[in-house]
Amino acid sequence: MLSSSFPSRSISMPRLWLINQFANTPDLPGHTRQFEVAAGLVRLGWRVGVFASDFNLTQRRYRRLHFPSLSSSERPVGIHWTWLWVSPYRQNNWRRQLNMLSFCLHLLLRLMPAALFGRLTSRAPNVILASSPQLPAAFTCLLIARLSGLPFVLEVRDLWPQVLIDQGGKTPDSPMVRLLGWMERQLYSNAHTVVVLAKGAERYVRERGARRTAWLPNGPDLEMFSPQPLPPDQPSFTVLYAGAHGDANALENVIEAARLLEQRNSPVRFQFIGDGPEKHSLIQLAAGLKTVVFNDPVSKAEIPDRMAQADAILLSLRDVPLFRYGVSPNKLYDAYAIGRPVVTTVAGSINAEVETHRLGVTADPSDPQALADAILRLAETPRPEREAMAVRATQLAHSTYSRQRIIAEYNNLLHEVNA
Template sequence: MPRLWLINQFANTPELPGHTRQYEVAAGLVRYGWQVAVFASDFNLTQRRYRRLRFPRLWSTECPAGIHWTWLWVSPYRRNNWKRQLNMLSFCIHLAVRLGPAALLGRLTRRAPDVILASSPQLPAAFTCLWIARLAGIPFVLEVRDLWPQVLVDQGGKSPHSPMVRLLAWMERQLYRHAHTVVVLAKGAEAYVRERGARQTAWLPNGPDLELFASRPVPAEGTLFTVLYAGAHGDANALENVLAAARLLEQQQSPVRIRFVGDGPEKQTLMQLAADLQSVAFEPPVAKAEIPGLMAEADAILLSLRDVPLFRYGVSPNKLYDAYAIGRPVITTVAGAINAEVEEYRLGVTAPPGDPEALAAAILRLVHTPRAERQAMGQRAIELAHTTYSRQRINAQYNALLRGVMA
C-alpha cells in the first residue's frame, strides 16, 4: 500500500468552516488504496480559534474517512501582523520536529512515505517539507493554491524588493526547481511557475464533491431574489463593493436580498457599513457539509474579488465550482479568466471588479431573466462541473500522478 504525507496548514475536515480540498483529495486517495497522513494546524483560519488543542497539548490525531489526520498546535493571531508570521513559523518548527526524524528513521524501517505532498500558500511550511523530503530521499510534490509572494505584491502592496518578499521569492524558486511536479489549481498559473523553474506541471483545479454538491432545482418564483455570498470576509474579497451595489438596489426598491455567510478580518467593518441596509444579512460561518443546503436556498451565488492583476489568471475559487454543481446561476466580479468562463458558457452574469453600478445592473439583469433561462444557466454549469471540475475526476488524476511520481 503506497504511503503519502499531505501537508497544508489550513486544511479542514468537513465539519469545520473553510476549504476542505486536502480532506477530499486524501479521502479519494484512500479509496484508491493509499495510506494517507495529513498534517494541519488546529488553529482554524476562518474562525481564528482553536478547535481541539489547548496549550501545552501540542497535537492530536483522528482518522476521518480512513485518513490518519494530525492536528498541530500553532501560535494564534487575529490580523496579518507579526503574530501571523509567528503562527507560520510555529507550524514549520512543528513539522521539522515531528516529520524530520520520522522521515529519516522511516527510511531505515521502510515506513517512510513514498511521496510527500505539500500545499501552499504557506511557503515556509512547504519549504520545510521540501528539505525533509530531500534529506530523506523521498519524492516531493508541491501544490500551489495561491501564488506567494506575488499576491503580497499585487494585493498587499509589498515592495518586490523588501527583505520578506525576496526571501519568499527565493523559497518559491527552490520549491519549483526541486519539486518532482508542481500542481497548480489555476490553469493560468502554469506559465507563471514554469517561468520560475518548475520542470513538470499539472493542472488539477478546485472542484465540487459531486456526492455532496448534487444538483438542486432553482427555487420557485418568490417576492425576493436571494443572492448568497459564502466565504471569507477579507480585503481580497472586496465586499464593500457588494454593499455599495446593495445600497443602489435598495434605492431602486429592487426585490433583492443578499446573504453574507462567513467570517474574516473585515466582517465587523462591513457590518458597520451595512447597518442601515435592510436587504443585507450577515450570518456566521458554517461547516462545508452545510453549504449545499445554503446554496440550494439561493437564486444566485456571488463571487467577489478585488481588482488585482494576479486574480486575472491565478485563482481557482472553490465556491464557484460548488455553485456550478448545485446548478445555480453565478454573479462574478473577477476580471480575466473567471468572468470570461462565465460569459463563454453563459452561466450567469458578470461585472468588472470595483464597479458597484455595474454589479447592481448585472444583478438586476439576472433578477429579470426568466426562470427557465436561469434553469438553463444552472444546467450548463452542472455539465461543466461534471466534465471539468468534479472532485471525483480530480482525485483520479491525482492518484495517477502520484503513482507516476512514486514509480
C-alpha cells in the same frame, strides 16, 4: 491533463504525507480540498497522513486542542489526520508570521525524524505532498524530502509572493518578498511536479523554474454538491456570498451595490456567510440596509443546503492583476455543481468563463453600479433561462471541475512519482 485511467494497485499500499496548514475536515468552516483528495486516495489504496494546524483560519480559534496539548490525531474515513498546535493571531501582523513559523517548527520536529528513521522500518512515506500558500511550510517539507531522499510534489493554491506585491503593496525588493521569492524558486525547481489549481498559473511557475506541471483545479465533490432545482419563485431574489470576509474579497463593493438596489426598491436580497478581518467593518458599512444579512460561518457540510436555498451565488474579488489568471475559487465550482446561476466580479479568466458558457452575469471589479445592474438583470431573467444556466453549469462541473475526476488524476500522478 494527465490520463484519468487508474493504474493497478500494488500489493504494498503506498504512503503519502499531505501537508497544508489550513486544511479542514468537513465539520469545520474553510476549504476541504485536502480532506477530499486524501479520502479519495485512501479509497484507491493509499495510506494518507494529513498534517494541519488546529487554529482554524476562518474562525481564528482552536477547534480540537487545549494548551498544553500540542497535537492530536483522528482517523476520519481512514485518513490519519494530525492536528498541530500553532501560535494564534487575529490580524495580518507579526503574530501571523509567528503562526506560520510555529507550524514549520512542528513539522521539523515531528516529520524529519519520522522521514529519516522511517526509511529503515518502511514507515516513511513514499511521497511528500505540500500545499501552499504557506511557502515556509512547503519549503520545510522540501528540506525534509531532500534530506531523506523522498519524492516531493508541490501544490500551488495561491501564488506567493506575487500576491503580496499585487495585493499587499509590497515591493519586489522588500526583504520578505525576496526571501519568499527565493523559497518559491527552490520549491518549483526541486519539486518532481508542481500542481497548479489555476490554469493560468502554469506559465507563471514554469517561468520560475518548474520543470513539470499538472493542472488539477479546485472543484466540487459531486456526491455532496448534486443538482438542485431553483427555489420556487418568491417576491425576493436571494444572492448568497459564502466565504472569506477579507480585503481581497472587496465586499464593500457588494454592500454599495446592495445600497443602490435598495434605493431602486429591487427584490434583491443579500446573504453573507463567513468570517474574516473585514467582517466587523462590513457590518458597520451595511448598517441600515434592510436587504443585507450577515451570518456566522458554517461547516462545509452545511454549504450545499444554504446554496440550494439561494437564487444565485456571488463570487467577489478585488481588481488585482494576479486574480486575472491565478485563482481557482472553490465556491464558484460548488455553485456550478448544485446548479445555480452565478454573479462574478473577477476580471480575466473567471468572468470570461462565465460569459463564454453563459452561466450567469459578470461585472467589473470595484464598480458597484455595474454589479447592481448585473444582479438586477439576472433577477429579471425569466426562470427557464436561469434553469438553462444551471444545466450548463452542472455540465461544466462534471466535465472539468469534478473532485472525483481530480482525485483520479492525482492518483495517477502520485503513482508516477512513486514509480
